Amino acid sequence: MTFQSSEAIAGPGLEAASRATFPFSALIGQPVLQRALLLAAIDPGIGGVLISGPRGTAKSTAARALAALLPPTPAASAAPFVTLPLSASVEQLVGTLNVEDVLRDGRLRLAPGLVARAHGGVLYVDEVNLLPDALVDALLDVAASGVNTVERDGISQQHAARFVLVGTMNPEEGELRPQLLDRFGLSVALANASEAGQRTAIVRARLRFDEDPLGVAEAHADEQARLAAAVVAARAGLARLAWPDAVLQRAAERALAAGVDGMRADLVMLRAARALAAFEGRTEVTTDDVDAVAELALAHRREEGRSGPAPESKPDMRQAAPTPPGSAAASANSSPMGDWGALPPIPEATARVLPEGGWPAKKA
Incomplete structure (x- = not known):
């Protein structure tokens, strides 16, 4: 054999x-x-x-x-x-x-x-x-x-x-x-995928690739070549694109509305907007490009619960009713460590604890 x-x-x-x-x-x-x-x-x-x-x-x-x-x-x-x-x-x-x-x-x-x-x-x-x-x-x-x-x-x-x-x-x-x-x-x-039609299309595409990977590759060869050429051309065109003042302003506004820390979000938005303009073969970056890529740059940086500009801090305008000197409320309000409405400490009697095994009592 x-x-x-x-x-x-x-x-x-x-x-x-x-x-x-x-x-x-x-x-x-x-x-x-x-x-x-x-x-x-x-x-x-x-x-x-x-x-x-x-x-x-x-x-x-x-x-x-x-x-x-x-x-x-x-x-x-x-x-x-x-x-x-x-x-x-x-x-x-x-x-x-x-x-x-x-x-x-x-x-x-x-x-x-x-x-x-x-x-x-x-x-x-x-x-x-x-x-x-x-x-x-x-x-x-x-x-x-x-x-x-x-x-x-x-x-x-x-x-x-x-x-x-x-x-x-x-x-x-x-x-x-x-x-x-x-x-x-x-x-x-x-x-x-939450729709049956989409799940069916995804499964069908995967099964077709598993059965005939070369055939699927050949069927998408033209589109693949177009995308690859677009990436090369966009890389070459990046240096020719600048960011107008309106684009810089839009990136700053979107970053402030998201409540992000630092300047990295602004920089990423601007670079991504420029890459999008280059990929689409345009000669300038626009505010629409910033809006198109903003969520990609902000989603993981956004402060939780923020959807707009940060609210301005305002002093507490609540007016408390006057309290007589020496009262419990006055003592709590006058204490630098106490919260509004807190009660003053009340002394409590203590009882001596007798040892029950463990470490021996300390001698005088």
Whole structure:
């Protein structure tokens, strides 16, 4: 009896199918998610996209599909898609320096980390809310700046690390701290499909892809090529677009109405609005662009319960009825530590507690 190798059994068709990615243009019912991912792909300086939602809402599928739209890097035929495992260390993420090589032959060598491998592609973090805070901090620093700094024993080295950061989380498993939420540029909250027709369309598309991934890829090849070309053109056109004063004013108004802290929301809104104008091939950024992307930048930064400008603080205009001196109410109001209407302390008699075992009574 003879056995064939696994390569012979698999054949070229199965190998090609295993490399097939669900087309970005074939996603159903996720226009807001698609817009956020495209904006982050056009301008990675936005700071990535945080996708929140229950299981099975195409979070990882959309992230992989985005990588297929990005232009290939000089070192590979396709843009890289790198997954950050929950068990990764900071050294595995940002890399380290081989100081031993300096001592041996005087040359400093960088052992690249995951951010270096993701340069030019997508760095995907599933369940980002379960990562240690130190790891998330380091990751968001590199994603926002596009530069990674590796330091060890007083020696440092920098390299480019420009990638699209996509983080996903299930709110049932815990939330991110507000400080880390603010570091993500855009956010999208997904929900389960609530209409039978939409669920049927999603399931049908997935079953068709599972049965014939190459056929589905070919059916969407033209639309995929159009999107990929639009991303490349938009990246090239970013530098030619400026923000008029009216656009800056609109971003400030939207940020104030949301009650956000700091200026990061304004900056993200402006960069996302510029990316949208570039993607649509326009020559100027408008206030409509700010309105179109505002919720993506504000949803995870908005102060809870805020939907408009913060109310102005006003003094308490309540007039309390005059109270006679020496009364209980007057004593409470005159006390700097007491609340309005509080009762004065009333002395209570105490009884000596007799010891019943345990530590012996202290001798006089």
